[in-house]
Amino acid sequence: MVKLNSVLVIGAGAGGIKASLDLAEAGFKVYLCDRSPAIGGALIRMDRWFPDNHCGLCQMLPAFSTDDSSRFCLRRGLIHPDIELMPLTEVKEVAGQAGDFRIGVTSRATGVTPELCIGCGLCAGVCPVETAREFNEGLAPRKAIYPPHPGVLPYVYTIDWDSCTKCGACVAKCPTQAIRLKEGEVIRQLRVGAVILATGFEEFDPVLATQYGYQRYPNVITGIELERILSPSGLTGGELLRLSDNRAPGSIAFLQCVGSRDSRKDYCSSTCCMFALKEATLLKQANPQVDIHIFFMDIRAFGKGYYRYYEQARDELGVKFTRSRVPVIREDPPTRNLVLTTIEENGALAKRQFELVVLSVGQTPAPGFQELCQVLGVEVNKWGFCRSELFSPVATTREGIYVCGSASAPKDIADTLVEAGAAADQASGWLARRRVPPTPPEEAMESDAEEAPRLGVLLCDCGQEITSVLDLEEIAEFSRQLPDVAWVARVPYLCYTDAWQRPAKELRKHKVNRLVIGACSRYFNTRLGEIGLNSSAVQKVNLREHIAWVHGDNPKVATEKAKSLLAMAIELARAPEPEPASPVNVHPRALVIGGGLAGLTAALSLARHGIEVHLVEKSAGLGGNLKQICYTLEGDDPQALRENIIARVKTDRLIQVALETELMEVGGYAGNFEVSLKGKESLLHSLEVGAIIVASGGEEYRPTEYLYGQNKNIITQKELEGKLFSAKLDPRNISSVVMIQCVGSREKERPYCSRICCSQALKNALRLKEGNPDIEVTVLYRDMTSYGFQEEYYTRAREKGMTFVRYEPESKPEVRPEGERLVVEVAEPVLGGRLILEPDLVILSPAIIPPENTPLAWTLGVGLNEDGFFQEAEVKFRPVDFLTEGIYVCGLAHSPRGMGESITQAQAAAQKAVSLLTREQLVSGIAVSETIQRQCSQCELCITVCSYTARMKDVESGEVVVRGALCRGCGACVVACPSGAAKLRGFKDRQVFSLIDAAF
Amino acid sequence: MAEEDQFEPVIVGFFCNWCTAAAADLAGTSRMQYPPNVRPIRVMCSGSVDPVYVLRALLGGADGVIIGGCPPGDCHYVSGNYRARRRMAILKTILATLGLEEERVWVRWISAAEGAKFSRTMNELTQAIKKLGPNPMKRDWSI
């Protein structure tokens, strides 16, 4: 069978973009299709993310060979030579099998030819149709012809056929004849080796929850609408105003679980707690006076750093939390305020008034998802999400088709992006690698550093978009006078397909070796080949977006500004071109630290891609914590999994396992690590590896509370599980148990949720009930965190008559022996009384804690977070990477997580490593830093400021050197260097000075 | 006032590629009008702006300088904007000794989604510099 090297990714939201970038970085060809006209999905409708309130989209762009993709904010778009974007496209037919699918897709015509549209917007000016605008959640109207969103690149319009009346006004107005009012479809056949399903979710439609009056009451909005209102690019420019009267609300209520956790949708949407917390945090930070109240059932802040975020909102920012259900909302007509009827925990009814109500709507499958799954031939689960199994979370029921993100279960961006990496890993197993040996940065055809600069200046009229404000003739004349300018020309539309033919000839004729383009924000890099120049020989001035479109009322000064900007660009272009930095070799070998589930999974993934793996494990056996997990909530068999993967690891000839072995020392950098390992018996030996995966695991906290260890009837969940499994304990001999949750978690010294203990408790409780339906099970909890589809088991547990009693952290349950019996006493916050229980067994759910990670972190030169887990490069967008390239993290070493989540993360980490290790060489970008050795005083300041460990002291020569492949060209070292020895190639002080001088 | 109106200051802007330069483009596509006095220079990161560049601009006669970068925590290169902030704070203390008002140097965090903030900032900056009047260096020295 021939293997193909291309893959189809369906859905261009967070997961789809990440999977595509990962695959493209690994050297595959990606078709990325989406039903909408632009990429971004839910991602670009949000500005900041929990749990750090930052934006970090750009962190997803490739870390190696950075020049391969566009280097701008992903909100604007994505340009990558190996990713073909297919907007307005749907999958209609799938034939073939894994490794060789033939896929029929249809793309709807946008009505606007992108090569002709210059984005002038005259069409929208005459369009008579006003309709709701989805980017701003229908809050602001837009025309039937519109740019998908205001920052999109290329800035091209599209037609919304559903609202277009085909009146033809736009056609007549369009200066470039770009519009054709003909609906139509283009059918294409793609041949791909694998498919990734990343269609995301649809928000639950709150109109269906009639009791809340959404759409009847203007001041009842959804979370995502609030997000758009708060966005600086949104309706009110970031100010929160009520839709009814444009007034800033003084009190805001958030209602959780709208469309989740009810009888119709018995699952938890996993993200809405955090989403509401984020909104509340941002609102409070903007205005501490505003009264914010969150009505909820359980706060599920189970991700890394999430619980701290919750505490900060509650304790520092003063967001109020009330556990209650809200059966109905009524509007107070004169004020248009909203009256919430709440049922408090103790059953009492209360009425409260708020000026704004935000519904935290849940996630449901995207519309048309069932049909798509049918076309793809993959099964859906009973909630309509794509079916996947716990131990193969990104696999669908059809070989070669993978799933990531909310398509398979509701989840947040952090988890989605991990799955995207895993899906990329699994999909690439079906693809043929076509990684060609990297070529050094292309040589400019006509130019080299020695040659005297001969500049060309190419000015675009952009129809009248630029010329209506700027006097381009005057500007052209001015440019001609500038030093080294050999040729100046004007083109009507530089973005047109054939626009470059004539200039290309002229450029050759005039022996032009540097070019200055004065045009718009379009990305012309992909077209530079046509004129035989590379991107470092070209400078761009954005005459349209930076001048003509924003200074329309001041043409004279605007023209002066244009001249200055051109003079500045010309100064930059005159500078000598940098010599490319020499590439470095890569050792195609990986070290995996840790032989638990994550480490074993990562090793297998690496080996599947032909990478030689050295797996070291501290203890005497493989399997880690998996050894003690006997069954799962969902009914899988962890021991079978353990045996299977250990057997596969042991028999894989590419994997070498070293038990009782530790990492002693690490030198070198991505692609070129030298590691020293020490076995129990053996001597220190060293190894050259290209990448390191940290899967060193976590452990269970050994409780010091609740008399653990002092009474044989007080045991942990794990101990109970072992006893039940080995039949040492017969449920029929027990009449009652009490389970205590959050033992050691969510405490002052450990302010995080351990994520898996609630499902562990449910699993054991159900098991007990199965063995003896009469057992009384009481679970003492703080927030039941049965997120995603685990919710169903929580419901089942209640149906089976288990009692769930909440306790407050201030008044913890008390466990004491009374004679032979155990007594548990707890303050019951609902009824206010004290509950006294006399169980046979007390079962504790202890925290997951990191082992002492400091020595390993030191050896690797990576960081730990406040809780002692390894600190990834960016919590959402680079979840398995460290800031030090070439080292990746997965499993409990990263944070507490379930088995399925460890598996995905291990695959995602392996994917990153594979994409590095399958390169023969690492090539650096054009703008990398270098050291002028004779000026260097070796103060090493530059080493300190570099975020990417691209600078180091060479042991032999004692010189400060740059590892070009790791340098991202940010220039931090250049500024830090007190002796002017650190430089960016092609960007010397002298140039900057002449550039600045040219400004006036 | 009349003089103020005629005075068209020249302001040099150093805008980071990932956020503020993108905001400038967004202001453009959204056609938000602002005065043409700022000469934008795209830098990869606000942390790559050497105080010497700012001095060069001011000594050369620029009436104001603005450094635009990603909001705190959002720098594409992790912490470049924090370093920029510290450097510019120090630089401002030096400006006084040169007889320059520290208000001539602005540091602002403008994210890629904040086209409106970009144009608003350019407006405010131009107004403020117009109020301050021409760079005294231009008057006192001849360079």
Ligand code: FES
């Ligand atoms: S990249 Fe924007 S400030 Fe560093």
